[in-house]
Amino acid sequence: MEYTHIPVMPVELVRFVESSAHRGSGVLLDCTVGEGGHSELFLETFKDIRIIAFDRDGAILDIAKKRLERYAGRINFINDNFTHLHQHLESMRSGLHYVLYDFGVSSFHFEKSGRGFSFAKDERLDMRLDDGTESAYDIINTRGGKELADIMFHYGGERWSRRIAAAIVRARSAGPVATTGELAEIVLRAIPKKFHVRNVHPATRVFQAIRIAVNDELGAIEKSLGDAYDLLASGGRIMAISFHSLEDRIVKETFRRLSRGCRCAAEPRDCRCEPKALVKLLTKKPLRPEVDEIERNSRARSARLRACEKV
Ligand SMILES: C[S@@+](CC[C@H](N)C(=O)[O-])C[C@H]1O[C@@H](n2cnc3c(N)ncnc32)[C@H](O)[C@@H]1O
CATH class of the missing domain: 3.40.50.150 (Vaccinia Virus protein VP39)
Structure with missing residues (x-):
């Protein structure tokens, strides 16, 4: 194997x-x-x-x-x-x-689990390592904007956390953010282009932060x-x-x-x-x-x- x-x-x-x-x-x-x-x-x-x-x-x-x-x-x-x-x-x-x-x-987990740990694959947002109650989907779709911003800032060091959180909340009003692809796209658009770093996907820190929060x-x-x-x-x-x-x-x-x-x-x-x-x-x-x-x-x-x- x-x-x-x-x-x-x-x-x-x-x-x-x-x-x-x-x-x-x-x-x-x-x-x-x-x-x-x-x-x-x-x-x-x-x-x-x-x-x-x-x-x-x-x-x-x-x-x-x-x-x-x-x-x-x-x-x-x-x-x-x-x-x-x-x-x-x-x-x-x-x-x-x-x-x-x-x-x-x-x-x-990133490559084979199918649980949405990576923005490199379009999968349902989950990120749970066990049968913990709250998935990434739950956090992204139910937490308030400030709480989302705090998660991204504290667990991902994301300096654009407030902007990204506001963009998630806006996107949610049209229906839940359900997949890694949708979340990655929201983050990509929320961070001004001139602050994108070469060879690092702009959603890297956000994905890390949400994963840390999901699994405490x-x-x-x-x-x-x-x-x-x-x-x-x-x-x-x-x-x-x-x-x-x-x-x-x-x-x-x-x-x-x-x-x-x-x-x-x-x-x-x-x-x-x-x-x-x-x-x-x-x-x-x-x-x-x-x-x-x-x-x-x-x-x-x-x-x-x-x-x-x-x-
Ligand atoms: C970096 S991988 C370990 C790789 C392993 N040392 C190897 O050589 O294959 C981390 C593992 O820790 C598990 N893990 C993460 N948090 C855990 C926790 N709180 N309790 C038990 N396992 C945990 C994950 O499911 C994952 O399989």
Whole structure:
């Protein structure tokens, strides 16, 4: 079978696993198994590793199950959001040795899912990774103009968010905006031509923003990282790959708080946590892919990898 997604930063991830106190043996939690590329790499490279693999999208999880069936006995699959780690893994508290996050969606979602993740295909607006209640169609067609503008500004950094939101609201008065093609066209027309950037579709940021909102992607990361820390054994490592600054900021701040002993959800003024390091930072700055990896896989271009180790 042909797989759509090329796993990013494989060399750097293998290095973090083999250089840990657990030396590539033990249990790895792959929170975002996708088509199973990273998990396959670990199962191949480390003969003593076992994997617990999460994905909230049942369709892509089925692909990973098939791809990795020759490792049955060394891998278990869980079709759920990584915000529910404790529900599934409570009995493994302090028993995991590595946790991997590879945030966002897979090339499979853009190219094959048929769920409207990409403006490159004309599909019904959906963008859900699971059976969450609100789709992209619902958000685009029911939210007020200000709310739409805020989503595009905060999750996509879209400077023309107000204009685009007003154009969506206008278009809606003639009937729902139902497809990716219709949305892309509205955005294209709303942004003045002289601000179109060569080789970047003007709707790129809007599509990212709506997808993040549909799946509450940032809220999920914020909730999950602390839970992953609880599940780690001493010397265990968390590795997190982000693809934009919003994801990376959450990882950076969570790791930094843990390194200062703080278990609070966000830096509160009246934090009473004991100032005793809970993790050691393994990356002061995020690692970036080497040039040759970006040449082979353009999607790796924006990847940033951070890692920390439980003290
Ligand atoms: C970048 S892809 C992972 C690719 C994978 N590492 C590979 O090598 O094939 C991200 C995956 O995470 C899944 N995902 C996104 N948010 C999730 C969440 N909150 N919980 C569980 N899975 C999630 C997506 O469905 C997608 O399959």
